[in-house]
Amino acid sequence: MRLELRGITKRFGTFTANDGIDMVVESGEIHAILGENGAGKSTLMNTLYGLYEPDAGQIVIDGEPVVFTGPGDAMRAGIGMVHQHFMLVPVFTVAENVVLGQEPVGKGLIDLKRARQIVRETSEMLGFEIDPDAKIEDLPVGVQQRVEIVKALSRNAKLLILDEPTAVLTPQETDELIEIMRRLAAAGTSILFITHKLREIRAVSDAITIIRLGQVVGSATPSATESELASLMVGRSVSLGVAKEPATTREDVLEVRNLVVRDTHGVPVVNDVSFTVAAGEILAVAGVQGNGQTELTEAILGIQKPASGSVVLRGEPLEGKGVRERLDSGLAYVPEDRSTDGVVGEFSIVENLVLDRIGAAPVSRGGALDMRFLRRNAHELVKEFDVRTTSVDRAVGTLSGGNQQKVVLARELSRPLSLLVASQPTRGVDVGSIEFLHDRIVSERDKGAAVVIVSTELDEVLALGDRIAVMCGGELVGIVPGGESRDVLGLMMTGIGPEEARERAAEHHTLLGEADLEAEAEAADAVPVAPTTPTTPPATGTVDDAPVEETR
Amino acid sequence: MSTPKEPLGPTPAEDPLEPVEPQSAADVEVAGEQSRASVAELDGFGRRYLRDVMSSSSLLTLLAIVLAVLLGGVLIIATDPAVQEATGYFFARPSTFFAAAWDAASQAYLALFQGAIYDGQAATFTRAIRPITETLTIATPLILAGLSVGLAFRAGLFNIGGQGQVILGAVLATWIGFGLDLPPVVHLVLALVGGAVGGAFWAAIAGVLKARTGAHEVIVTIMLNNIAAYLVLWVVTTKLFAGGSSGTSKPVGENSRLPALLPEPFRLHLGFILALVLAAAVWWLMERSTLGFKLRAVGSNARAARTAGISVGAMTVLAMAIAGGLAGLAGASQVLGTEGYLTASVAGTIGFDAITVALLGRSKPLGTVLAGLLFGALAAGGRLMQTRTGTPLDLVLVLQSFIVLFIAAPPLVRTIWRLPKPGVRREKPSPTSTTPVTAGADA
């Protein structure tokens, strides 16, 4: 189908998420929408899919304007969507999820045989097999995504929207996905995919539209350079790497030995993992979500009790020590999901900044809170960490993702620490804040802390890691030096050891791996762009209550 | 331990009545937005003040009460025999109907007021001001139990077990009261402590079960209520407890009684002051102390609290124990202050009234005191209303429920009274428009 968006505008209260968006997607085209976190991409897609109604503008399909009152209409018009956070019911089977809302019915009850048939036929067409009776919660993430695609296609989608599809995939799985996308495009299905990752966009799309702050700021072809795309996406020139001196390591700070963590069924989710981290270096742990990284960090923090093995911090075994004890002995922890685990949304910034220091001086004195210290502390930290807010009494839940993360980091870095463990430190955070957070992490390293970063974003891993550890299936596949190639890492993420991975990667590059090599080549040739560590806060990016708006 | 698929601990907000203002956009995109009111936009300070008042929480509370009173009036009117008669010939003489209706409702509410504040009809001055003292007396256990429920709410727990905790507190206080013989202040203090311990123990059962097994405290506390009810029925028949008449216990010793604040025939006793003092203590605990911070953190986001090193299980048990202690004190104050002995009906409806008190008071101590006074007034007035106009005391329950329901749904009250939505008018500096740019070689 040929899709045209004319002047689509969507507001929430007085906040304009989409402002006059114009766009065209031709039939059989793979069209990418590039924008950073918070730019309005998801809102636009949700509007297109009928979840929201636009306040202004038109959606035109094959020349006919259409109005959607709900996803049902959009589906009937031939639009299918694969969401970033899967819209699958975990306790249902594949077949049940695929037919939900359009169930085949026989004798008053659901015709499961027909449902299974639909699943088989559609997945065959796409080139893979899926067991229709498997429960979603038992399937790995990559397979779940395929179920989503099957679901969309089984409703005769002629336009398929993919929202950040590669967030949970290895580079090799991404290749497979791209293959599926190309197959569909060749058969006439239009594909609209949303991403903030520069590398993959150029590898796969036919056309690119860049969105910033709710507006279309440009369109591009894949031949545009990464820095061009990046600067359009963010609105200023961006340094695409982190300015990082090589690490100077000292003594070992963290020692993890033969760690085994089991889940409630007794299955090991961390399986005999051992590694050390020295003061003054960053160990980046890479791997697809769900391969034990979460449980590993939780075992270090102390909310997961290991079945066997040990965690030693500066010579002291942590076994038996509670969370608070560990934090007090020099551990700083940034959890994976800040809104559920990192901050108490209803508490103010003041309160959140001392969340894990309660009860001890100088926060508390004799059972009572030292209110003056709390406020002073908050003012200082907010300034130091550039948290954008009008008042330190605001509830943290009202801040943007980036500012919330800054609060978390500020809290963790506001006391003497030997080890910083940060999971997904920049997930859902705008580029300006990402730069800030990365810089802070590196400077902590330079100050002598040992740092462990867990990230599913290979870009981040490659940017930050002095050494890179890869986890797959709960096991540590290997630890490689920081400059290792993306392809090698990707193969290791599927469980292949470092040497074999290097061999195989040399034989065959993935699209993204090739893109890496190209980018390196470009960077070598190009005139070096002055790395921007902005001294004045950038005028863009998500802001809460910026006191006075700088004019651009 | 367990994979965090089930929510850790309870998850209700600090104020369970606070409606979630629908956030109808992706977190990242909207959260960045809220700008300050652009002062230049609003015309005049006066208007803004008025707007604030019109949408304020206190006004809404007041209007919710008015609404409940109106609905209660409908109920009174509908069941009044005179009105029913007048309905018969409504079309012939509508004025009789309206007169009868007005008569029924106003008489009932007048009696309510007279029973609660000041009885103009009374013979002597003493009798005339007795109502207000009755209100304060009845409010005492309500405030205490309301503090209990409110504190538990803020720690994320639904303490529906007030009834049982009051009973246990009363039982233990009674036993210390008649079982021991001690000098004046000591005996009282010990009896009060006993009451607190009794209630704390009963509530802690639910707390421990919740912390260790995840058992939902709503069901456990309600079951404990029923068990306590049977327990006290049995206790007053035992040889140890049984007093003169059947169903009552021995009277507690004089030294353990809460001293009266006013001479006979007023019933107001020190318990009222105790309740106020405890309200202040609860405020300090929750707002200024380390423990209160931890309790609130667990109540608001147990997972984040856990990640910050706060023991959710310990806080759960502590919260229930403290809440139980407060409710137990309510029971103790009934025995040691008002009654002087234990009966099976010592708890009355305090446990459930406490829930409505806490909800109306938004779980905050000051609000709880005010709400306790209001419901105490309704209860005191209700008795006189029942005597003078025959309107059943159950009307008070109806009023209470309606008030709480309306408080819980401010948009509903706003709609009914056609009030403006609250408001800081929000302004976002409009993004400077950029002319679209094409990058890369043209395809």
Added chain:
Amino acid sequence: MSATATVIETPAPTRAVVPAEVRRTGYLLIGIAALAALLAVLTPSGDSKIRISTSSDAIQIPIFAVPGKVTAIVLALVVVGLAAYGVLLTRRGTKVPVWVVATAGALAFVALLLLLSAGKDQVVPITGLLAGTLLLGTPLVFGALSGVVCERVGIVNIAIEGQLLAGAFAAAIVASMAGNAYVGLIAAPVAGVAVGALLAFFSIRYQVNQIIVGVVLNVLVVGITSFLFSTVLKENPDLNARVGLPVLPIPLLSEIPVVGPVLFRQNLLVYLMFAIVVALQILIFRSRWGLRLRSVGEHPKAADTVGIDVNRTRWRNTLLGGAIAGLGGAFFTVASGLAFGKDMTAGNGFIALAAMILGRWSPKGAVVAALMFGLSKQLGQYIQQLQAPIPPQFLLMLPYIVTILAVAGFAGRVRAPAAEGVPYVK
């Protein structure tokens, strides 16, 4: 590059780490075994007279005497055997099937009866007790079913108590007015729907915390029904007469010993209950309505994205839940032949909630759990009749203690619908 075939197998547990809930079940079994053994030891020698048949059975089995102590010991041994089996499974880390616990409990109950009746003249009317269990369990079944429907769609229905009471009230009044109990039976669900509508209104439209709404609604219903009882019904006692549902024995089936009187010699309400249980069990898990219902309760966003109207689904099913609970309320008045009394539901609604949790949110499980609670109620009442040395109040506490044990997870792992209690906002 060709796509890979992906057929997924779930990895089998490598070694048993015993999850907490399984361990608890093990402890429970050991507890029941110890209890049974104790009962067996305490049983005085002498015979227990047991009656199985009722007067209208096809085959009359005479009252037989069972040597109390011996039988009790045999039963205790069986229970110990079951407990041993259960503990074995526990050590292996696998879930103990419900029938093991249920059978152990049932046999222990029989042992208790033997203890109380051995050597005495009173006859133990087993069939009567079972029939009573079913009867006392009826409102619990309805309440639990209501809870299942509501919670499966994501709404926590604490107001079951109020819906039962409203149903009882409406049934009594309408039946009195019409002089016909069946008409009352129609009015009961209507009253339940009214309460359910308030629940839906405040929790869906205004997103008030569902537990709060439920608790307040219970108070409201008590208040209104008590108010009307003390005014209108006092003045017009013919509006609150005793109108009972007649017993409708099913020919042939009702004459089978034991099973007959219990299952097939009941009133219409109980038969309706059978039908509703079966219907819900099939429909919730195999029909289109059921799939959509469950999707809304588990992952409302997913349901929304396939075009299901989440809030409308919740509205409709909350009303349905209200109707079911209201119908159950008719048990207290019309089905028991009693007039309405203040607050006559006495906590049944909350026990029903416990039954729902215990029954893992399925109609089948809810029925089993509700009957278990009904059994504990019946037991409490019966033992009172037997003049046991225990003060009656403690026996009356029995169902509530059992409920606490149940929700404290002593009978297995529970997993609520994932999105329950959370208002859906786009």
